[in-house]
Amino acid sequence: MSLILSTKKFLDETGNMARFVGRFFSAGIRPRYENKELLNQCFIIGYQSFPLVGLTSFIMGLVLTMQLRPSLVDYGVESQLPVMVGLAIVREIGPVITALIFAGKIGSSIGAELGSMKVTEQIDAMEVSGIKPFKYLVATRVLAATLMLPILTILGDAVALFGAYLGVNIKSVTSFSLFFLQVFKSLSYSDVLPAIFKTFFFGFAVGLVGCYKGFNSNKGTQGVGISANSAVVLSSVLIFIIDLLAVQLTEVLGLN
Amino acid sequence: MKATINPHSNNIDTEDNKPVIVIEHLHKRFGYKKVLNDFNLIVERNKNVVVLGKSGSGKSVLIKCIIGLLKPDSGNINVFGDNIPKLGEDELDQARAKIGFLFQSNALYDSMTIRENLEFPLKRHWVEIADDEVNRLVAESLENVGLAHTSGLMPSELSGGMLKRIALARTMILKPEVILYDEPTTGLDPVTSREIEDLIIALQKKYHTSSIIISHDMNCVKRTADVVVLLLDGKCYAQGSFEELQLSEDQNIKQFFE
Numbered sequence: 001m002s003l004i005l006s007t008k009k010f011l012d013e014t015g016n017m018a019r020f021v022g023r024f025f026s027a028g029i030r031p032r033y034e035n036k037e038l039l040n041q042c043f044i045i046g047y048q049s050f051p052l053v054g055l056t057s058f059i060m061g062l063v064l065t066m067q068l069r070p071s072l073v074d075y076g077v078e079s080q081l082p083v084m085v086g087l088a089i090v091r092e093i094g095p096v097i098t099a100l101i102f103a104g105k106i107g108s109s110i111g112a113e114l115g116s117m118k119v120t121e122q123i124d125a126m127e128v129s130g131i132k133p134f135k136y137l138v139a140t141r142v143l144a145a146t147l148m149l150p151i152l153t154i155l156g157d158a159v160a161l162f163g164a165y166l167g168v169n170i171k172s173v174t175s176f177s178l179f180f181l182q183v184f185k186s187l188s189y190s191d192v193l194p195a196i197f198k199t200f201f202f203g204f205a206v207g208l209v210g211c212y213k214g215f216n217s218n219k220g221t222q223g224v225g226i227s228a229n230s231a232v233v234l235s236s237v238l239i240f241i242i243d244l245l246a247v248q249l250t251e252v253l254g255l256n
Numbered sequence: 257m258k259a260t261i262n263p264h265s266n267n268i269d270t271e272d273n274k275p276v277i278v279i280e281h282l283h284k285r286f287g288y289k290k291v292l293n294d295f296n297l298i299v300e301r302n303k304n305v306v307v308l309g310k311s312g313s314g315k316s317v318l319i320k321c322i323i324g325l326l327k328p329d330s331g332n333i334n335v336f337g338d339n340i341p342k343l344g345e346d347e348l349d350q351a352r353a354k355i356g357f358l359f360q361s362n363a364l365y366d367s368m369t370i371r372e373n374l375e376f377p378l379k380r381h382w383v384e385i386a387d388d389e390v391n392r393l394v395a396e397s398l399e400n401v402g403l404a405h406t407s408g409l410m411p412s413e414l415s416g417g418m419l420k421r422i423a424l425a426r427t428m429i430l431k432p433e434v435i436l437y438d439e440p441t442t443g444l445d446p447v448t449s450r451e452i453e454d455l456i457i458a459l460q461k462k463y464h465t466s467s468i469i470i471s472h473d474m475n476c477v478k479r480t481a482d483v484v485v486l487l488l489d490g491k492c493y494a495q496g497s498f499e500e501l502q503l504s505e506d507q508n509i510k511q512f513f514e
Contacts, residue, residue, distance in 0.1 A: 120366070121360075122365055122366070124325055124363065125363035125365070127325060127352075128324075128352055128355070128357040129377035129380065129381070130353055130377070130381050131376070
């Protein structure tokens with residue numbers, strides 16, 4: 001019985017989310033466009049997230065290099081460390097870790113902000129004032145998250161590579177130009193473009209789930225907490241699912 | 257026994273008789289619970305109608321249906337001739353420009369200053385509005401509620417009574433012809449409640465608005481109501497002036513006045 005109820009709840013939730021996606025596209029396409037609010041959200045979601053993304057990326061690059069070195073030394077290919085680290089960061093770890101950090105920071109903040117607005121009737125107040133809350137609150141945030149995550153990923157990759165360069169130099173001496181020459185020589189468009197392309201979908205998922213959970217928040221302040229929490233959990237799971245699909249797709253298209 | 261009191265008995269001006277809101281056979285249910293069950297009401301120009309009822313009797317649902325925040329299951333809600341449940345998104349936005357709504361929780365945007373709270377609906381509704389006109393309307397609205405000095409403050413810096421006044425100023429800034437008040441004095445001390453009641457009366461006189469006021473506060477009802485409507489079992493159980501209902505022998509009506 002509980003399995004049936006859980007399945008029904010899952011299907012209901014999926015259906016509601018599909019409707020929400022439909023509303024996003026219909027609200028986003030129709031004028032009037034909320035350009036000012038979109039820029040404001042790009043600043044909050046993109047610019048203000050960079051310090052956190054930068055710090056975690058730097059540590060990730062440094063730690064990844066330090067962890068990989070012993071294995072490469074064992075096989076006598078220590079010189080390939082920049083290549084290994086570069087490929088790992090650009091193709092997979094950079095986009096996924098940045099997206100997960102982004103989900104934690106932005107997904108929870110959007111979920112809590114819209115959830116709080118919902119339970120304090122601020123969204124209703126917009127609606128009765130003739131302001132379209134879906135366009136003003138949801139479309140701008142989802143679009144900003146979709147546009148900003150790829151930029152953050154590129155910047156995060158650059159910082160992670162810098163961290164990796166310092167990591168390489170802890171136990172050996174490699175010049176800055178040699179390190180980056182090795183990294184860029186090993187990378188091709190088929191490594192970089194699919195990795196960046198999938199981050200648009202990661203960003204879309206994080207923005208959309210945060211808005212969906214916040215917009216449908218209820219049960220007062222407890223509901224706000226639940227919205228923020230479930231926004232992070234669901235968007236993190238979606239990031240891995242999208243990543244899996246993206247890897248399969250690049251395989252099928254022969255881009256690997 | 258159902259009270260049959262004529263709300264039109266005291267009308268003098270013919271223009272005042274003109275209905276601005278006509279609600280016919282309104283039904284709304286949540287799950288198995290019928291909240292509104294064949295509810296009918298007429299609100300006339302320049303009249304304050306107070307809706308009385310027990311908690312959970314559907315008073316807030318009623319005004320949320322009128323503003324289009326909730327969709328009724330059936331029935332008509334005509335506001336200035338527009339049947340609200342049947343309107344499309346854009347037409348509903350236009351109709352809402354004539355209707356103000358004061359939320360019980362005030363619903364001020366807590367990330368904006370008081371000035372931005374007032375500017376926001378103005379700039380959204382009238383895209384081409386000049387900055388001078390915005391400044392004038394914001395100043396006028398704040399002066400109406402006696403809080404001109406709060407323009408640069410955040411909502412979190414104001415007291416409950418001040419927030420209610422600002423919410424009222426925001427409701428009035430688009431110069432609505434009908435205002436829906438959701439328990440405007442709930443949670444306020446008697447002095448502040450009286451100030452809010454005075455404001456409601458003063459603004460109605462100044463802008464000639466019609467209102468539906470949801471309230472449990474009998475002082476507020478007595479001072480603001482031209483017509484009192486008792487909502488019971490989802491229906492309009494009784495309708496009349498405060499004094500008429502106060503004198504009623506019907507037990508269901510009497511319990512509100514004891």
